Amino acid sequence: xxxxxxxxxxxxxxxxxxxxxxxxxxxxxxxxxxxxxxxxxxxxxxxxxxxxxxxxxxxxxxxxxxxxxxxxxxxxxxxxxxxxxxxxxxxxxxxxxxxxxxxxxxxxxxxxxxxxxxxxxxxxxxxxxxxxxxxxxxxxxxxxxxxxxxxxxxxxxxxxxxxxxxxxxxxxxxxxxxxxxxxxxxxxxxxxxxxxxxxxxxxxxxxxxxxxxxxxxxxxxxxxxxxxxxxxxxxxxxxxxxxxxxxxxxxxxxxxxxxxxxxxxxxxxxxxxxxxxxxxxxxxxxxxxxxxxxxxxxxxxxxxxxxxxxxxxxxxxxxxxxxxxxxxxxxxxxxxxxxxxxxxxxxxxxxxxxxxxxxxxxxxxxxxxxxxxxxxxxxxxxxxxxxxxxxxxxxxxxxxxxxxxxxxxxxxxxxxxxxxxxxxxxxxxxxxxxxxxxxxxxxxxxxxxxxxxxxxxxxxxxxxxxxxxxxxxxxxxxxxxxxxxxxxxxxxxxxxxxxxxxxxxxxxxxxxxxxxxxxxxxxxxxxxxxxxxxxxxxxxxxxxxxxxxxxxxxxxxxxxxxxxxxxxxxxxxxxxxxxxxxxxxxxxxxxxxxxxxxxxxxxxxxxxxxxxxxxxxxxxxxxxxxxxxxxxxxxxxxxxxxxxxxxxxxxxxxxxxxxxxxxxxxxxxxxxxxxxxxxxxxxxxxxxxxxxxxxxxxxxxxxxxxxxxxxxxxxxxxxxxxxxxxxxxxxxxxxxxxxxxxxxxxxxxxxxxxxxx
Amino acid sequence: xxxxxxxxxxxxxxxxxxxxxxxxxxxxxxxxxxxxxxxxxxxxxxxxxxxxxxxxxxxxxxxxxxxxxxxxxxxxxxxxxxxxxxxxxxxxxxxxxxxxxxxxxxxxxxxxxxx
Numbered sequence: 001x002x003x004x005x006x007x008x009x010x011x012x013x014x015x016x017x018x019x020x021x022x023x024x025x026x027x028x029x030x031x032x033x034x035x036x037x038x039x040x041x042x043x044x045x046x047x048x049x050x051x052x053x054x055x056x057x058x059x060x061x062x063x064x065x066x067x068x069x070x071x072x073x074x075x076x077x078x079x080x081x082x083x084x085x086x087x088x089x090x091x092x093x094x095x096x097x098x099x100x101x102x103x104x105x106x107x108x109x110x111x112x113x114x115x116x117x118x119x120x121x122x123x124x125x126x127x128x129x130x131x132x133x134x135x136x137x138x139x140x141x142x143x144x145x146x147x148x149x150x151x152x153x154x155x156x157x158x159x160x161x162x163x164x165x166x167x168x169x170x171x172x173x174x175x176x177x178x179x180x181x182x183x184x185x186x187x188x189x190x191x192x193x194x195x196x197x198x199x200x201x202x203x204x205x206x207x208x209x210x211x212x213x214x215x216x217x218x219x220x221x222x223x224x225x226x227x228x229x230x231x232x233x234x235x236x237x238x239x240x241x242x243x244x245x246x247x248x249x250x251x252x253x254x255x256x257x258x259x260x261x262x263x264x265x266x267x268x269x270x271x272x273x274x275x276x277x278x279x280x281x282x283x284x285x286x287x288x289x290x291x292x293x294x295x296x297x298x299x300x301x302x303x304x305x306x307x308x309x310x311x312x313x314x315x316x317x318x319x320x321x322x323x324x325x326x327x328x329x330x331x332x333x334x335x336x337x338x339x340x341x342x343x344x345x346x347x348x349x350x351x352x353x354x355x356x357x358x359x360x361x362x363x364x365x366x367x368x369x370x371x372x373x374x375x376x377x378x379x380x381x382x383x384x385x386x387x388x389x390x391x392x393x394x395x396x397x398x399x400x401x402x403x404x405x406x407x408x409x410x411x412x413x414x415x416x417x418x419x420x421x422x423x424x425x426x427x428x429x430x431x432x433x434x435x436x437x438x439x440x441x442x443x444x445x446x447x448x449x450x451x452x453x454x455x456x457x458x459x460x461x462x463x464x465x466x467x468x469x470x471x472x473x474x475x476x477x478x479x480x481x482x483x484x485x486x487x488x489x490x491x492x493x494x495x496x497x498x499x500x501x502x503x504x505x506x507x508x509x510x511x512x513x514x515x516x517x518x519x520x521x522x523x524x525x526x527x528x529x530x531x532x533x534x535x536x537x538x539x540x541x542x543x544x545x546x547x548x549x550x551x552x553x554x555x556x557x558x559x560x561x562x563x564x565x566x567x568x569x570x571x572x573x574x575x576x577x578x579x580x581x582x583x584x585x586x587x588x589x590x591x592x593x594x595x596x597x598x599x600x601x602x603x604x605x606x607x608x609x610x611x612x613x614x615x616x617x618x619x620x621x622x623x624x625x626x627x628x629x630x631x632x633x634x635x636x637x638x639x640x641x642x643x644x645x646x647x648x649x650x651x652x653x654x655x656x657x658x659x660x661x662x663x664x665x666x667x668x669x670x671x672x673x674x675x676x677x678x679x680x681x682x683x684x685x686x687x688x689x690x691x692x693x694x695x696x697x698x699x700x701x702x703x704x705x706x707x708x709x710x711x712x713x714x715x716x717x718x719x720x721x722x723x724x725x726x727x728x729x730x731x732x733x734x735x736x737x738x739x740x741x742x743x744x745x746x747x748x749x750x751x752x753x754x755x756x757x
Numbered sequence: 758x759x760x761x762x763x764x765x766x767x768x769x770x771x772x773x774x775x776x777x778x779x780x781x782x783x784x785x786x787x788x789x790x791x792x793x794x795x796x797x798x799x800x801x802x803x804x805x806x807x808x809x810x811x812x813x814x815x816x817x818x819x820x821x822x823x824x825x826x827x828x829x830x831x832x833x834x835x836x837x838x839x840x841x842x843x844x845x846x847x848x849x850x851x852x853x854x855x856x857x858x859x860x861x862x863x864x865x866x867x868x869x870x871x872x
Contacts, residue, residue: 195855198855239832248825248863248866251863251870254817255870299768300773
């Protein structure tokens with residue numbers, strides 16, 4: 001009778017716990033979605049930055065023309081006169097996802113525009129990513145840790161920075177794909193089921209479709225398999241988790257056109273093949289060990305080692321020769337710059353010039369993961385007590401992602417989920433200890449049982465190792481100690497006490513219990529820490545990461561001033577120029593120009609052709625006649641330059657001028673960087689009046705210069721352009737100008753302040 | 758030295774043979790299937806070495822389909838093997854159903870990639 005009642009109560013508690021978990025997860029999803037909406041509220045529902053505009057244009061094409069045309073699309077509006085094969089050079093995951101969502105909604109007669117779907121894709125997928133984090137951490141440590149980790153990931157600023165509403169970039173879906181792939185791998189590892197292995201391969205396929213960072217997965221998982229083998233944790237579940245993934249995964253990766261045969265030919269994938277072979281050897285060894293007697297096994301080992309060693313050396317020699325014959329040892333430029341942080345600055349200036357490829361500073365860690373920076377080491381320790389396959393995987397994940405985030409600030413994004421998982425584990429364990437202490441101390445105070453009092457009174461530090469599954473099942477239901485739960489604790493106490501006496505015979509080790517006041521204070525402090533984290537995250541989302549960077553605001557004494565120069569310039573281009581006119585600018589603005597102005601550009605953000613970019617860079621840093629010749633040979637009609645001196649916009653073309661010189665000089669040796677630096681970093685630039693390099697805080701160069709081969713285009717009737725200037729390339733030859741180094745950010749001040757023709 | 762190695766090799770071979778003969782027939786059938794798949798893959802590699810790898814995607818899909826079926830059959834063998842304590846509550850029908858599903862996905866991909 002008592003047993004039945006006990007069983008009934010246990011199921012009731014489980015049911016209540018499950019319902020509570022479900023609602024908590026729902027709230028976490030809503031939180032993840034809504035914290036990313038600040039930019040929509042503060043500005044408007046617009047697509048941010050540069051790269052998302054390309055993705056938006058591709059999605060528009062997909063929704064208008066269908067998937068076959070999208071696969072075969074050759075884009076002639078960019079990289080004039082080379083063009084770009086979109087089908088073969090874009091990672092299709094994001095566009096196909098958004099296109100599918102749009103098509104689904106439209107077929108249900110919900111008429112959302114493509115832009116709305118694109119803007120809100122990232123927040124939706126961040127909600128999915130938090131749920132995936134819950135599943136992953138649940139596999140590692142239990143449901144309590146899962147919920148904590150999911151809540152932390154929903155708000156972590158590093159992830160928010162790349163997935164606000166409007167940031168329609170690959171990482172928006174790629175992080176979700178990453179976490180779900182890891183979850184399915186761990187699930188397969190824990191259960192040994194081939195069904196999850198299949199799902200794992202399909203999730204890996206989705207990741208390959210979405211982001212170039214898939215090489216992280218295909219190197220981390222083999223590393224983990226190797227770690228398990230080396231530490232003696234080989235099991236048949238490991239084989240089932242890894243071997244089908246390699247075969248299916250390689251095939252699926254080769255299916256994606258942008259990867260193609262790189263899936264079997266580049267060094268980034270060789271680790272997976274090597275570990276595949278090693279795994280088979282190990283599996284064979286274990287199998288033979290199983291069917292032979294120990295004496296015979298020793299004989300077999302000596303025989304195999306002597307023969308096998310020779311064969312192994314031969315194979316390795318061949319491999320090394322193959323790999324060493326290629327100049328970069330088979331690695332791509334981007335991967336090499338990750339492994340050797342100084343590689344890019346020496347050999348590939350384009351990669352070095354992107355601001356998000358720079359190493360992060362220490363403050364950016366605290367900005368991006370805040371409180372989690374303290375919790376991660378505690379989580380790592382918690383993963384070792386006890387160490388399982390899943391927890392060793394998470395430790396490996398965080399160690400590698402910390403290294404890579406230290407190389408490139410953009411990869412802080414990959415570090416964020418690992419940090420959330422670790423912190424979730426640590427927080428959950430801490431809450432476990434505190435609430436258990438409170439419960440035991442209350443038990444003791446209310447004078448319940450002597451037998452248990454002995455258990456609870458030890459303040460000695462005894463390692464917390466479990467053998468009490470009963471305790472675990474209770475603790476997992478109380479994820480957040482709230483006032484509501486304290487009441488439930490009282491009813492559970494009698495339950496707990498009865499279970500304790502029965503479980504006492506099974507307990508071999510004592511559980512850590514702290515004094516009552518300490519645990520209450522500890523609990524409160526942890527809750528405060530969580531509160532500070534939330535406050536910081538909301539602030540970061542609202543102030544730091546919600547700027548759409550296509551619309552700028554500034555606070556003057558007259559109030560808020562909004563600069564919409566970019567869109568006005570592009571709109572002017574769209575309406576007042578011929579359809580076939582070519583526009584030259586620095587590569588930053590290429591995607592936006594094709595997407596919003598719908599004009600052909602010379603170079604854009606894809607930066608796949610260094611020589612072409614160097615040509616434009618040379619043109620930007622040459623004297624007027626030479627520049628005119630270069631632009632004329634490219635059929636350029638308009639040149640777009642950005643100069644921020646008038647309004648204090650710091651990231652204009654003057655700031656980027658040194659990169660134009662460097663990249664141009666990398667290909668055309670007559671551009672030498674020292675020619676442009678005079679004295680202490682004064683850039684020799686033609687400007688007028690307020691020529692001021694905001695970043696280096698110096699006045700620049702020659703002023704009062706007349707343009708002869710280019711003509712400034714008036715595109716705003718009533719007021720001055722703030723920082724975008726369009727120059728028309730004059731098609732007829734003019735007289736020679738004095739030869740001195742000239743730059744195209746020029747003379748607008750004279751025209752504006754002085755006589756206007 | 759060589760003689761003792763030779764004798765050892767023979768003794769080893771014998772014990773391997775007798776131990777293997779003791780495995781159940783179902784497992785032996787699966788082993789035969791694995792051997793056949795690997796043999797087919799080897800034939801394909803030899804053919805590629807002779808003729809050249811021009812439609813590289815066809816070669817890749819052919820070899821990887823053989824390797825893939827071999828791997829999946831090994832996984833099935835692991836799950837169905839009664840000596841394996843980790844999988845004792847997995848019904849063999851479920852193992853076979855998973856095997857079929859995974860093979861379906863593999864062959865769908867192969868046919869797509871075959872060109």
